[in-house]
Amino acid sequence: MITAMQLISKPFLAGLILFALLMAGCLPSGPDSGANSRTITVYGFSIMKEALEKEIYPAFKAKWKKEHGEEIEFVSSFAGSETVTNQIIQGAPADLAILSIERDADRLVEKKASPANWRESPNKGIVNKTPFIILVRAGNPKGIQDFTDLAKPGVKVIHPDPVSSGGAQWSILSIYGSEMKKSETETGTADPVRANSTLQAIWKNVISSPGSAREARTQFELGQGDALITYELEGLIMKQTNGPIEVIVPKSTIFSEHPALIVDRNLDAGKRPVVEAFLKYLWSDDAQKAFVKFHFRSVTNEAYNDENKEFAKIEQPFTVDYFGGWTKAYPDIIEKIFRDQVQRK
């Protein structure tokens, strides 16, 4: 009679058992494995990566070691701001979040993941800012000078998806507000019809809407599209590596302001002090200088920004306050105008 043992050859079986043991040995346990040193888990929106990983984490680690004699580690995950927020709401183990838009911070509060008083941090909880600009190909072959030029027929625009990306929402506010501001200076009254039609015409030219500002930049870098509306910092990073692009500064554009807050739902009493210390550190001179070095603009000291010659001068800048803050800008512009009128056309 044939048996299983005779048929499955012995070396094969031995190999299988060995493989199984090997696998069993390295099955990762939960998120707290290897916790010899304390770990701060940061969830950030897509463009925060370089400044944090290259400068701010190492600097804070050294500072904490010096002051408390304790090693700490950082782990982080970066994606579109809305994506990050949804992950945290669904239970992702974040200790601290740095988001693109205040609306996402308020969503964390609403789901009881973060403290309601996050605006009591320095500078109302905003850690840095950057204006929105247009990236075009070297030599500007499509002759783009302002947002309105993106509405011209035949211009292919890359624009991240406002469903998952905070940058995409800034960009929409930027186009809309820019037209409102300009019409205001030209005629004395802001013209929402003009702003609406420009936004619609630009959206018709959008060929791709990636999940985050960083993903959008990668698509642009790989040769898709004629123009990309994004954070100034993204353009400066590309210029630094001699990317064949040009930064076009619109006459009037928005400064995006990025909030940071702790996720206290995930913090126990023992860990809270170090995470709060790190949060506070983000407004320190060292951290603000690091942000400027990595092309963000400081919110605590304009002198740092003036020192950095790569930053563009913007003729008519504005912030989300122009729309009455995010609590009004989101329902009024992103939902009622962009989603209901522009996107569904």
Added chain:
Amino acid sequence: MSANLSSVRHVHGFDVVKPLSIAVMVGIMLPLVLLPLASIFIFGTGNGLVSFWAALTAPEAIFALKLSIVTSFWATVFNVIFGLFAAYVLTKYSFWGRNALIVTISLPTAIPTAVAGFALLLLWGPYGTLSRLFGVDNVPQIMFTAWAIILANIFVTFPLAFGVIKPVFDTMNRSLEEASATMGASRWQTFWHVTLPSLRGAIVSGALLTFARAVGEFGSTILVSGNLASRTQTAPLYIFAKFNEGQVEAANAIAIVLALFSFVIFSILFFARDWLEAE
């Protein structure tokens, strides 16, 4: 007559249809499969082999590959054992709802993997069904850990091993099993000594298919894993993250590993099937 003609052609003349049809086949495959794969290799090694090797041996990349292999392995172990068991039960017994069960097992094939991901979140997450029923503190929070990745892998590869094993069960020679039973063997003995050996080929191909599919899984993992580098970031998530960061070369280095990996798996499948199914 025509049969004669073609055999003559094979022996004496040169059959133009043969090279022509092969060329057409490869020509169709070229833009659809072969060239895209080739671009991965070209891009991945574009900056020279040194930086390719550096991208490959980055600690985060190695962790991601390891995590993918380990989580896929456990999903495979589970799904092969379950597939075997389910195929046995569903072939052996006839009962009310049997067809409904067979259909249910096959469902994950057609469900978008992202749906699998948020279905798991909606069950296990802090706002999910289980937490609502039993209270958040009584439910193990396994989402955003390696367990979540294993669960996602199990879900999306659920029908694969079963799908390979079940047809072999259906067509199996029953007389051997019956003979074994008449000789006084217990059910377990019959299963171990008679049924299992004839399923060897199906088990191995089912396992390899499940494993290969799980290693490449992306859509559900991105939702349930948390995507933390060196913690819960699998190889496909690593590729996506690097691509998003604009590090296309680093993304391609790991993509090459996964491409070679599936090549090896399907080569094994191809050659091992004959060897295993030979009695």
